[in-house]
Each structure stands twice: as structure tokens, then as C-alpha cells.
Amino acid sequence: MLDSAPDSAVDPEAPSLPRIAGTVAASLHGTLLAQLRDYVVEGNLAPGARVPERLLCERFGISRTPLREALKVLASEGLIDLLPNRGARVRQLGPEEMVALFDVMGGLEALAGRLACEKITEAAFSEIERLHHAMYAAYLRRDLHGYFTGNQAIHDRIVEAADNEPLATTYANFAGRLRRVRYAANLDEDRDRWGEAMREHEEILDALRRRAGPELSDILFRHLRNKRRAAAVRESAAAEA
Helix, strand or coil: CCCCCCCCCCCCCCCHHHHHHHHHHHHHHHHHHHHHHHHCCCCEEEEEEEEHHHHHHHCCCCHHHHHHHHHHHHCCCCCEEEEECEEEEEEEHHHHHHHHHHHHHHHHHHHHHHHHHCCCCHHHHHHHHHHHHHHHHHHHCCHHHHHHHHHHHHHHHHHHHHHCCCHHHHHHHHHHHHHHHHHHHHHCCCCHHHHHHHHHHHHHHHHHHCHHHHHHHHHHHHHHHHHHHHHHHHHHHHCCC
């Protein structure tokens, strides 16, 4: 007669139900957060506009509790402002604040580029090169969402390649505050900023390939300055609409 397994015999590798539930909840929160972030970044709400909670709940099929939790994260990233007992609104950058933020970001990216040229591995460069080609393909398709996703990934990878934790932390603290206006800058049709940015990224990749630190540093700072000019035009036009 075979002995039955004791009740205490539990597969140590099997996740518990609370752990599974927690993983699912975290995944759903991450998905909602990404969707909501894209919705704001891609200009579906004007600068300074109130965040329409009921409309967003219907759009994403959620209740107000997870929506408000996601809004808190976007507020911490600098994309929206939370209003005490009055909901939230899309953060609008004033001209002076925009100049200051873009100059800081330009300085951070310039330093990251110089350090990356000293430290980047071949594997890390190959990944940036792959992202660049994917971004270019999105540009040719006029897929701004795909282009911008690849664009931000490239800038993030350059900062990672710099291998400097204080720099990476500072960069992350500022990046979210400019994400929406950096996206909008590509819509400046008067200057074809999108095409201009694509050409600048060709220069970025070439300088990184040659490990030309001072050159890449200058290109990245100029890249942010050009984006700032286009972003200022779009921000003003959106606020007046």
C-alpha cells in the first residue's frame, strides 16, 4: 500500500495565491500607468487642462481608485499637478522654467555622452545602434509613438552607459518633467523638427561609434537646445488653443 503524501508536502517552487494576485495587480498597475502616461505625453490633454477622471475611467475600463494611484505616480514624474480636493491638471511649463529645465537636461546628457564614450561596451553600443535603426524605421513610417519610444530609450541607454549613479538618478528626476514637451517638439511643422532630430541622432550615433566624447557632448547639448526652441513654440500654441 502506497503511503499518501503528507498534507505539509508543498512544492517550494509553487507561488502562493497572494503572490500570484500581487504579481497580477502590479502588472495591471504598470500597464495602466504606461497607457495613461502615453495619453498625457502624446498631447491628448492640453497644457493646463483638467484631467477628466470619469472619461479616463471609461476609456481604460477602470475605477477611480487605480486611476488616482496612477495619477500620483505621474505627479511624482512632473507630468501633472494634483489639486487639493479638485482633481488634477496637466502640468504647463512656463517659458523661464522650460529654459532652465532644458539647460539642465542638456548639461546632464552632455556629461553622459562624454562618460559613455569612455566606458561603453560593444554590447551596449550594439543595443543603441539597434534602437537607432528601429527608431529610423518608425520615422519613415511616420509612427511618432514608435519613434519617440525608441528615441527616449536611446537617451536612457547613453545615460546607463555613463555608469554614474548620481548622474542617472538626477537625470531620471528631470526626464519625466520634460517628457510631454519633448514629444510635442517633434510636431513643429514649420521647422520639420522631427526630421531635424532624426539627423541629429545620426550624428549622435556616429560620435558614439567613434568614442568621440567631447564631440558627442556638444551634439547632445545642441540637440536639447534645438528641442527646447521647438517645444516652446508648441507649448505656447497649445496653451492659446
